[in-house]
Every structure is written in C-alpha cells, then in structure tokens.
Amino acid sequence: MTDKTALTPKTHAAPPAKFSHGVRKGNILQVAGQVGFVPAEEGRPPTPAGPTLREQTLQTFANVKAILEEGGASWDDVMMIRVYLTDVEHFAEMNEIYDGYLEEQGLTQPPPARTTVYVGLPKGLLIEIDALAVLG
Template sequence: MTDKIALTPKTHTTPPAKFSHGVKKGNILQVAGQVGFLPAVEGQPPTPAGPTLREQTLQTLANVKSVLEEGGSGWDDVMMVRVYLTDVDHFAEMNGIYNQYFEEQNLTAPPAARTTVYVGLPAGLLIEIDALAVLG
C-alpha cells in the first residue's frame, strides 16, 4: 500500500472545491490545473498576477513549480504539460514566454511533452496549465 499525499504549497489559495493542488502516490505526481493567481493573502479572494498573458503565464508556471517542489520534484521530472489558452492568437507569444522560462530553469532532462488547446476559462484568466510527473 503506497500512500497518496496531497501537495499544498503555502503560497496557494484554497481550492474552490474538494480537490488537491497536487497529489503524489508512489512515483507519480499530478499537478492540478494552475492559473495565474498570486500567492494567497489571508482574507482576500484569489487575484491574478495581472491582465497580460506574460504575467499570467509566468505566475502559472511558478504555481505549477511550487506544487512539484512541495512533492520533492521539479520540472525535470515532468512528462506532460497541458496548456489551455483562450485565444489561438496567443500561441506564439505564449511559446516565447514558455521558452524563455524554461531556458532560465537550467534543466538537465529533456523538456516535457506538451499539448496546447484553446478553451473557455473563467473571466480574466488567459491561461491554465497542469502537469504530470514521474519521479525517481
């Protein structure tokens, strides 16, 4: 019997429903869909890092990373990144931000696989990202 543990970075707002920001069981770590919310402030509602794609993408990636690190993992372990955008016209800009972000992470393993699709998101949110990691 392997324990399934919830990963809840201190910086994260409480999920709006009964789900975990991340879970780890055995060598599998799953990060829930993250958005560009700033670190939680007691008594305040979740607030996006800003209205721009750049601000939200960088904050979203930081939020995914926090969950990975809470589980003793990191980007090098990530197998799959799912990127949800709201506008096809954001693809090129998101890729530029994504590339620069990962260049600065100095990873040793090859980059994760990725799927990007265009969906609806709650008002004000331009991007959502989740990730699957295999540890070890």
C-alpha cells in the first residue's frame, strides 16, 4: 500500500485547521481548495492578492500550481477542477480568466473536467479552486 504524503509548498502557510494543502498517494494528487492569498511571509496574516476577481483568480491558480509542482504534477496531469465563486455575476469573467490562464500554461488537450458552484467564502474572498491530478 502506498503511503499518503502531505504537500505544503514553501509559499504556503500552515493550514488553519487539521488538513493538508495537498495530498499525494501513489499517482493520485488532490489539491485542497485554494484561495487568492499571496505567498506566506513570517508574521503576516494571509492577505488576498487584491480586491478584483482577476487578481484573486490568478493568485489562486498560482497557489494550486505550487501544490501540483510540490507533488510532482503539472496542469497536464489535472483531471478535474472545481471552481467556487461567491457571485454568479463573476461566471463569464472567470471563464475568460480561466481559459487565458490555462492557455498561457500550455495545457494540452483535452482540458480537465470542471465544475463551478456558488458558495459563501470569508469576507473579501471571491473564488476558491481545487484540483485532482493523476500522474502518469
């Protein structure tokens, strides 16, 4: 049986509760829901990348990518992405940012499956993203 490995990149602060930012077991890597917090600095509380959906989405993608890389994966290994938005009005803008980001990352075809849902997040946060990767 393959052991589970917790993944916490240097850019991430310790989780605020008993969970891992990512977990890898064998060739499966699950990235926990990430938000648009800028990389951790000693003594500074987590801070959103900015007030806009674009700023937070791009930082959220960077945070997911850091965990994928920590586990030996890339966007090409991602099978499923779940996007959690706080406002239904952000859907079209998020799609534009999402498509542009994955294109910039050179994601090969086919793209991962995706689910988008609307949720409540802590004040000031507009988006959360998680991902499931299967490594070859």
